[in-house]
Amino acid sequence: MTDARQIPAIAERYDLDWRRYPNRWRRWRGRAGWCAALAGLLFVSYPLVTGDHRPFMARPLSAPHRLFEADCRRCHDRHGQPLLRLAGVAGAHSVSDQACQACHEQRCDDHHPQMLAHGGPASCMECHQEHRGRSVREVADTACVACHADLVLACRSDQTPHVRSQVVSWQKHPEFAGKRPKDSAATAGLLDELAQYDERRQRWRDRTALRFNHRVHLDPDGIPIPPDHPDYQGNHHLKRLECQDCHQPMVDGRAMQPIRFEQHCQPCHRLEFRFALAEDGPLPHGDIQLALGVLRDRLMRYLQRHPQEVDSEAVDRSVLPGPQPLTPTGEETPELRQARAWQWVERRWQELSGAVVSPSVLYAGEPGAEHRQLKTGCGYCHEVMPQQDRGSIGWQVTEPRMPARWMPMARFSHQSHQFVRCVDCHYDGQEGPGATESEDTADLLLPSREVCLRCHVSSGSRASSGSAPTRCVDCHQYHGRSYERIKQLASGNTY
Amino acid sequence: MLVDRSHFGWGLATLVALGIASVIYGVAAYRSPDGVLGGSPVGLTFGLLGSALMLYAGAFSWKKRLPRWTWLGSARTWMAGHIWLGLLSGPLILFHCGFRWGGMLEQATLAVFFVVYISGIVGLALQQFLPRVLSNVVPAQAIYEQIPAACEALCKKADALVAARCGTLAVPEWHEPKDAASYQPERALVEFYLHEVRGRLRWSDRGAGHYGQLRLKLLEVKHAMPDDLQPVVDQLLDIVSERQQLQWQSTIHGWLHGWLLLHVPVSVLLLVLAAAHAVASVWY
Numbered sequence: 130m131t132d133a134r135q136i137p138a139i140a141e142r143y144d145l146d147w148r149r150y151p152n153r154w155r156r157w158r159g160r161a162g163w164c165a166a167l168a169g170l171l172f173v174s175y176p177l178v179t180g181d182h183r184p185f186m187a188r189p190l191s192a193p194h195r196l197f198e199a200d201c202r203r204c205h206d207r208h209g210q211p212l213l214r215l216a217g218v219a220g221a222h223s224v225s226d227q228a229c230q231a232c233h234e235q236r237c238d239d240h241h242p243q244m245l246a247h248g249g250p251a252s253c254m255e256c257h258q259e260h261r262g263r264s265v266r267e268v269a270d271t272a273c274v275a276c277h278a279d280l281v282l283a284c285r286s287d288q289t290p291h292v293r294s295q296v297v298s299w300q301k302h303p304e305f306a307g308k309r310p311k312d313s314a315a316t317a318g319l320l321d322e323l324a325q326y327d328e329r330r331q332r333w334r335d336r337t338a339l340r341f342n343h344r345v346h347l348d349p350d351g352i353p354i355p356p357d358h359p360d361y362q363g364n365h366h367l368k369r370l371e372c373q374d375c376h377q378p379m380v381d382g383r384a385m386q387p388i389r390f391e392q393h394c395q396p397c398h399r400l401e402f403r404f405a406l407a408e409d410g411p412l413p414h415g416d417i418q419l420a421l422g423v424l425r426d427r428l429m430r431y432l433q434r435h436p437q438e439v440d441s442e443a444v445d446r447s448v449l450p451g452p453q454p455l456t457p458t459g460e461e462t463p464e465l466r467q468a469r470a471w472q473w474v475e476r477r478w479q480e481l482s483g484a485v486v487s488p489s490v491l492y493a494g495e496p497g498a499e500h501r502q503l504k505t506g507c508g509y510c511h512e513v514m515p516q517q518d519r520g521s522i523g524w525q526v527t528e529p530r531m532p533a534r535w536m537p538m539a540r541f542s543h544q545s546h547q548f549v550r551c552v553d554c555h556y557d558g559q560e561g562p563g564a565t566e567s568e569d570t571a572d573l574l575l576p577s578r579e580v581c582l583r584c585h586v587s588s589g590s591r592a593s594s595g596s597a598p599t600r601c602v603d604c605h606q607y608h609g610r611s612y613e614r615i616k617q618l619a620s621g622n623t624y
Numbered sequence: 625m626l627v628d629r630s631h632f633g634w635g636l637a638t639l640v641a642l643g644i645a646s647v648i649y650g651v652a653a654y655r656s657p658d659g660v661l662g663g664s665p666v667g668l669t670f671g672l673l674g675s676a677l678m679l680y681a682g683a684f685s686w687k688k689r690l691p692r693w694t695w696l697g698s699a700r701t702w703m704a705g706h707i708w709l710g711l712l713s714g715p716l717i718l719f720h721c722g723f724r725w726g727g728m729l730e731q732a733t734l735a736v737f738f739v740v741y742i743s744g745i746v747g748l749a750l751q752q753f754l755p756r757v758l759s760n761v762v763p764a765q766a767i768y769e770q771i772p773a774a775c776e777a778l779c780k781k782a783d784a785l786v787a788a789r790c791g792t793l794a795v796p797e798w799h800e801p802k803d804a805a806s807y808q809p810e811r812a813l814v815e816f817y818l819h820e821v822r823g824r825l826r827w828s829d830r831g832a833g834h835y836g837q838l839r840l841k842l843l844e845v846k847h848a849m850p851d852d853l854q855p856v857v858d859q860l861l862d863i864v865s866e867r868q869q870l871q872w873q874s875t876i877h878g879w880l881h882g883w884l885l886l887h888v889p890v891s892v893l894l895l896v897l898a899a900a901h902a903v904a905s906v907w908y
Contacts, residue, residue, distance in 0.1 A: 132763035135859075135866050136777050142766065144773035152769050154881045161889035169896030172732065184728040185904040187662060205908040212906060215668045223908055261658060269657035 188260040204228045204259075222254035229253045235608040242611065244288040245276070256607070266602060270298060273601040291319065291612055292538065299585065299599040307333050307535060308577040319612075323532045323619060324573060332557070334571040338512040338527040343567040343574070346370050358396050372551040372564065382544025384534050390414045398510075417507070417526055421478075428474045439469050535575055537618035539604045554580045626703065626751045634708040642715055645670070649719040660722040662730075663905065667720050674716035675898055678737075681710040682895055685888065707748060714741050729904065733897040739890045747883040754880050762873040764866050771870050772827035778870075779825040782817070782863045789856045790814045809849050813856065816845055821860060825867050835868035 136142040144150065176184045181199045190198045197203045205223045213221035226237065238249045250256055256272035257265040276283035280294035293303045303309065306319075311326040311333070324333040346352060351367030354360060360368050375393045376385050388394075391414060400412040400420070409427050412420045432438060507513055507526050516525040546554075554576035556563040564574050585603075586596040652666040653659045660667050684706040687696060696702075717737060725731045758765065766774040787793045790810040824838060839861060846857040 133862065133866075134764045135781060135863050136774070142774050142777050143770040144776075147769065150769040150773060154878075154884065158884055158888045161885060162892040165889035165893035166896055169893045169900075173729075173896065173900040185900075185908065186727040187730055187905070188724070188726055201908050208907050211663055211668055214663070214665050215672070217665070258658065271657055 186260065189262045190260060191262075191264050194259065194265075220251040220255070222252055224254055224259070226252050229257075240607045240610050244284050244290070246283060246285045250275075267600065268602045268607070270601050273605070273607075274298070277601075291615075299601075302578065304578050305536065305575065307573055307575045319537070319615060319619065322616070323535065333573050335573050337529050337531045337570060339529040339531065339570055340510050340512075341570045343564055343572075344562075345568075346375075347372070347565045352397075354397055355399070376551070378543040381542075383540060383542045385543065387533055388531065394510075425474065425478050428477050432470055432474060436470075439466070439473050532619050534618050535573075537615045538610075540606055541604065626707065626748060630700075631704055631708070634704045638708045638712050641712055645673075645716060645719060653722070659724075660719060662721050662726070667722065670716050671720035671902075674713045674720050675902065677709045677713035677716065678894065678898060681706050681713065682891055710741075710744055729897065729901055733894065733901050736890055736894045736897055740887060740894050743883055743887040743890065747887055750880055750883060754876055758873065758876045758880075762869040762876070764869050765873055766870055768873070768877050771874055774870055775825060775827040775867060778863050778867055779822065782822065782825055782860060785856060785859055785863075786814060786817045789853065793818065809853055813845070813849060813853055816841075817860070821864065825863065835864060835871060839864055839868075 176182050182201045183199055206225050206228050207223045210221040210223040240249055256268045259265050274297050277296045280290040284290055296302055310331050325336045327334045347370055351369040353366055354368045375388055379386055412423055512527040513524050514527055552563045552565055555574040557572035557574055567574055584597040585599045649660055662671060684702050687702050783793055790813055842857055842861050846854050849857055
């Protein structure tokens with residue numbers, strides 16, 4: 130379109146007093162700009178006035194710390210740290226260790242303190258990241274790998290690592306110690322105390338001095354139980370046991386409670402005598418000296434109820450204190466009768482105490498019943514060793530020393546894994562028997578790393594969809610860990 | 625046209641800077657288990673750079689108010705920087721926050737930033753293409769602020785044109801002509817001009833569409849006028865046409881600058897929120 134202006138002359142076309150014609154767009158822009166600035170200042174100053182600083186929080190706090198999320202100063206006691214970080218100052222964190230330790234007792238250097246060359250991380254914030262919307266316990270693998278990538282460098286020169294070095298991720302994690310061949314004395318140090326290595330089979334074996342047959346107890350057809358068992362139902366005297374009948378997790382759902390004779394074994398394997406000695410109930414379990422003392426006491430009480438038993442007893446006069454065994458009327462003196470009774474008790478006690486280890490003497494149930502198959506007696510389960518220097522008994526029960534935790538360096542929640550069957554994870558070796566087929570106590574029915582890898586697939590916190598977590602801290606704990614502490618965990622002295 | 629071949633260097637530099645920033649971000653995100661965090665050295669660097677570019681973009685409006693400060697660079701250079709560095713600030717801010725929304729203040733800041741960013745892109749598109757449309761549709765452009773004065777001048781010219789030919793511009797009383805002999809075309813033209821044309825020549829915010837109808841009416845009037853009056857009607861047609869162009873110019877100018885009513889105030893709000901975010905981040 131051509132320009133055909135009707136008023137070409139500028140002087141006629143425009144008003145030279147341009148101030149009369151302000152730009153209304155610019156004017157409204159200015160007003161709106163001032164309003165926006167005012168709105169922004171109001172938005173920013175409102176939290177400052179009210180003291181609720183949550184709007185300034187970049188990302189949500191972890192659940193426990195939300196108690197004081199309105200007061201940033203509760204934790205953030207150092208200011209200007211981001212500028213120092215930008216300048217390359219290492220360890221510039223806005224929260225000091227003192228702020229953390231106002232509530233928490235853990236310290237940076239309580240992880241194998243005698244071993245680390247540099248004493249561990251510089252501050253709590255090196256590992257624990259807050260404002261991530263997740264628990265501060267979920268430490269990134271990089272924090273662990275900083276040392277565990279090369280423990281030889283991280284450890285002091287006079288210390289030897291107890292675990293494999295150069296672990297940088299779950300994918301590079303070595304096979305669990307109990308499932309891999311014995312490699313070195315250093316890394317097998319703790320396991321040597323719990324198990325013994327079978328060089329021929331290239332496999333660790335449980336050295337617990339106890340006999341237990343998983344296959345018999347987990348027979349799918351059931352095992353016989355005595356009539357006074359809580360689960361006995363008339364003629365139906367077979368009970369099918371499940372793993373969790375004996376292996377029950379702790380209250381926190383993590384490790385398993387220790388197996389206790391009174392709770393798990395005694396309902397079937399009672400330490401009872403047959404015949405009349407069974408009247409006073411089973412013998413106590415756990416202390417052989419106590420059990421034998423109780424046995425002597427029962428023999429004496431039995432004799433009080435059945436004095437005629439003494440009449441058939443031949444008297445060894447050499448042990449009698451007095452010279453006259455008979456009264457002038459030809460009757461036994463009280464001393465003689467007491468000595469005869471004492472000798473009867475001692476003789477029976479000698480017989481029984483030597484036979485306590487035998488399944489034929491102690492058993493549960495009545496003769497003739499099918500549940501007579503239930504054997505008992507110390508030697509049926511325990512390792513009984515002859516020991517001549519222990520007075521008149523002549524034998525000793527080896528302490529079982531059943532480890533409370535086989536993998537004390539790891540944290541594992543049985544509760545979180547309750548959707549899988551026990552036998553899916555617990556078996557001996559790669560091709561060894563599973564928990565239900567194991568007949569030998571020495572079978573180490575521990576899961577291997579391959580079992581974990583079925584679900585815990587990828588590495589790092591950014592697990593691919595469908596994979597269970599695979600961070601170091603999902604299985605391992607940093608604080609309060611020393612070799613002595615781990616040994617305590619394994620022995621069950623602490624939890 | 626804002627972006628032309630002279631911007632090739634700016635565009636290339638922006639793409640190179642974006643590529644370098646992307647590589648740095650990718651490496652940092654790969655190395656960090658939680659990705660790049662705003663408080664990490666890399667995240668802080670991105671935040672500082674993004675904020676600097678935002679400040680530079682905001683300083684453009686202040687530079688326009690200081691035309692004599694030529695040592696700061698030409699307005700054209702500043703406009704190019706405003707466009708390209710403003711565009712670059714978006715990815716840098718996203719790298720700073722690690723593509724996360726953050727807390728309430730950060731969410732508000734990011735939301736405002738995106739409003740500024742998108743309104744800027746829309747404004748750039750409008751400024752890129754609408755001036756060409758304007759020059760095609762409105763060859764008789766006027767200084768925008770002086771459009772009312774130009775309209776007034778057109779009105780005065782039309783008044784003079786009609787008065788010169790018809791003798792007076794006094795508003796006559798309307799009488800239906802009784803016969804053809806009593807019909808006075810000058811009187812009819814004055815009456816039509818005063819009732820239909822003159823009011824529309826003056827400045828108002830009405831739309832430009834009804835000027836087309838007015839021109840059709842003027843054509844009808846022209847055919848009803850004797851030959852000696854038809855040139856007057858033709859000139860009136862030209863004046864109405866120019867008035868219509870001025871109306872188009874006003875409308876297109878509204879499109880060209882209306883987006884700034886959103887872009888500028890929200891930019892101010894962004895600077896306030898970003899400053900608050902920076903202070904809170906450094907303090908805590």
